[in-house]
Amino acid sequence: MKETLLHVDGMSCPSCIRHIDGALRGIAGVEKVDVKLREGTVLVKHDPSSAPTNVLVEALRDAGYESRPRAA
Numbered sequence: 001m002k003e004t005l006l007h008v009d010g011m012s013c014p015s016c017i018r019h020i021d022g023a024l025r026g027i028a029g030v031e032k033v034d035v036k037l038r039e040g041t042v043l044v045k046h047d048p049s050s051a052p053t054n055v056l057v058e059a060l061r062d063a064g065y066e067s068r069p070r071a072a
């Protein structure tokens with residue numbers, strides 16, 4: 001398991017948290033999602049072999065959010 005911190009653009013309200021949380025938890029290999037609205041970040045605990053970082057970023061893009069990974 002790996003922890004990746006994603007900086008997410010355009011997160012502004014509680015429904016964003018639900019959208020982002022749902023988009024990431026729907027991916028096989030994602031174990032934990034911690035959305036920090038105030039910081040504009042999402043900490044994801046994931047299996048990099050089944051859920052690599054680019055898959056997380058693509059899922060967020062499909063949900064309407066651009067994001068960039070940072071080392072957690």
Ligand SMILES: [Cu+2]
Nearest residue numbers: 012013015016
């Ligand atoms: Cu929102």
